[in-house]
Amino acid sequence: MKKDIYTLGIESSCDETSVSVVKNGREVLSNVIHSQIDIHKQFGGVVPEIASRNHVEAISTVTKEALEMAGIGFDKIDAICPTYGPGLVGALLVGVAYAKALAYALNKPLVGVNHIQGHIAANYISHPELEPPFLCLVISGGHTHLIHIKDYTEFEILARTRDDAIGEAFDKVARVIGLSYPGGPKIDKLAKEGEENINLPQTYFEDSLDFSFSGIKTAVLNLHHKNPDVNKADLCASFEKATTDMLLTNTKKALKHLNINKLALAGGVSANFYIRENFLKMGEKESIQVFYPELKLCTDNAAMIASAGYYNFLKGNISDLSLNAIPNLKI
Ligand code: KG4
Ligand code: ZN
Numbered sequence: 001m002k003k004d005i006y007t008l009g010i011e012s013s014c015d016e017t018s019v020s021v022v023k024n025g026r027e028v029l030s031n032v033i034h035s036q037i038d039i040h041k042q043f044g045g046v047v048p049e050i051a052s053r054n055h056v057e058a059i060s061t062v063t064k065e066a067l068e069m070a071g072i073g074f075d076k077i078d079a080i081c082p083t084y085g086p087g088l089v090g091a092l093l094v095g096v097a098y099a100k101a102l103a104y105a106l107n108k109p110l111v112g113v114n115h116i117q118g119h120i121a122a123n124y125i126s127h128p129e130l131e132p133p134f135l136c137l138v139i140s141g142g143h144t145h146l147i148h149i150k151d152y153t154e155f156e157i158l159a160r161t162r163d164d165a166i167g168e169a170f171d172k173v174a175r176v177i178g179l180s181y182p183g184g185p186k187i188d189k190l191a192k193e194g195e196e197n198i199n200l201p202q203t204y205f206e207d208s209l210d211f212s213f214s215g216i217k218t219a220v221l222n223l224h225h226k227n228p229d230v231n232k233a234d235l236c237a238s239f240e241k242a243t244t245d246m247l248l249t250n251t252k253k254a255l256k257h258l259n260i261n262k263l264a265l266a267g268g269v270s271a272n273f274y275i276r277e278n279f280l281k282m283g284e285k286e287s288i289q290v291f292y293p294e295l296k297l298c299t300d301n302a303a304m305i306a307s308a309g310y311y312n313f314l315k316g317n318i319s320d321l322s323l324n325a326i327p328n329l330k331i
Contacts, residue, residue: 006070007313008077008102009306010063012095013087013115014141015039015046017058020302021070021077025121025310026128030069031296031303034058041181045171052090059098066302074106081309084112084319085329086142092325100321111309112319115300116143116331117155119266121307122293127264130291135260137251139275140267141167141182144211146254147331149264152311155331158254159209166243167269169213173220173239177232187236188272194233196241198223202249209250209257216242240274247275248282255288264291271298 004023011018020031036054040046067073082099085092096112103110120136132152138145144161164172167184174183179190201219203212220239224230255263265279270292283290297304 005078005310005313006072006076007079007081007111007306007309008066009113009118009302009304009309010059010080010082010095010099011115011118011300011302011305012055012059012091013083013085014091014300015051016300017055017062018300018302019059019063019066020306021066021072022125022303022306022310025307026124028125028303029071030066031301032062032066032069033301034062037182044175044181046088048088048090051088052094055091055094059094063098074102077106077108079109079111079309079313080106081111081113081306081313083115083118083305084323085326086115087325087327089325089327092327096323096325100323104321109313110319110321110323111312111317112323113305113308113312114329114331115305116145117153117308118304120147120149120264121311122266122297122301122304123264123291124307125303126293126297127291130262130264133260134262134264134291135251135255135258136264136266137247137270138267139166139247139265139269141165141171141269143267144213145331146209146251148258153315153317157331158257159211159250161211161213163212163214164217166211166213166247167267169217169243170269172217176221176224177235184269184272187240188274190233191236191240191274194231194235194237196237197234198230198238200238200242202242202246204246204249209254211246211250213243213246240272244275244278248278251279252282252286255286261287262289262291266293266298268299271295
């Protein structure tokens with residue numbers, strides 16, 4: 001019988017300290033997430049120095065809880081898998097240094113995980129039947145990518161944002177209209193009460209599927225400055241409509257280009273209700289199978305890192321103790 005593989009995922013790239021135990025890449029035994037949102041809220045965004053300090057304070061306790069919840073000890077773990085980029089360098093270093101210490105002390109393999117690969121892998125947990133190849137639209141606070149997932153550890157980027165990530169645009173728009181950090185979920189909620197009655201610019205490039213969100217972000221900011229009484233719910237609904245149209249248009253083109261009928265969404269912004277609903281509608285219309293992670297696995301968590309770690313471990317992508325944090329790590 002094949003031996004079960006247990007991976008320990010460690011995520012500290014931004015403002016969540018999370019540790020998880022995952023069995024065979026798909027079965028979550030524990031996924032403890034210690035969020036710092038309440039600490040950073042008062043500053044209107046993540047303060048890197050404060051994030052690092054809080055990771056240091058939380059990481060041992062969160063790890064202990066994750067093992068207890070999974071009902072196993074360190075001896076059963078087959079690989080220690082920290083996120084090593086992209087992200088905030090000081091925050092990443094906490095998880096990487098902690099994982100290296102564990103790997104050394106326990107004499108276990110260390111597997112550095114790319115955070116974006118983690119977001120993609122969240123879909124493997126929520127959809128046990130999903131296998132590559134497929135197209136993935138990664139939409140988060142730091143990334144907006146269309147990626148061809150050729151195999152579990154083989155990727156080709158088809159498009160990326162040329163300026164702001166979509167989550168960044170959501171958060172900036174939210175801040176200007178007076179919604180607290182993180183703004184994405186607040187826009188999601190308020191938009192449900194509004195009408196898509198404000199015309200906002202959409203940006204496309206000739207001969208490229210790249211994205212750009214700085215134009216629409218600036219248009220919303222100008223509109224709000226000129227007319228502070230503009231209906232916020234309508235503004236949110238119209239902003240969601242225009243950004244979702246841009247995502248849909250380029251994603252449909254990429255699916256056609258690859259001649260693929262399987263699409264997964266990933267990243268914090270894939271928790272957005274309007275985006276989820278409209279991608280499902282598109283899927284029904286165009287006969288595309290659309291997947292997205294359950295809500296808890298859309299935003300940063302260590303289960304997705306443990307899952308991506310599992311596939312890298314199987315592939316033999318083992319890191320050595322010189323593993324370092326790489327803030328702008330590419331997929
Ligand atoms: O994936 P994530 O947790 O962190 C990064 O890797 O960047 O994504 C965080 C982003 C934030 O910009 C947040 O506002 C956005 O995801 N977000 C949402 C929603 N939930 C989180 N954006 C729109 N609608 C949501 N429901
Ligand atoms: Zn993330």
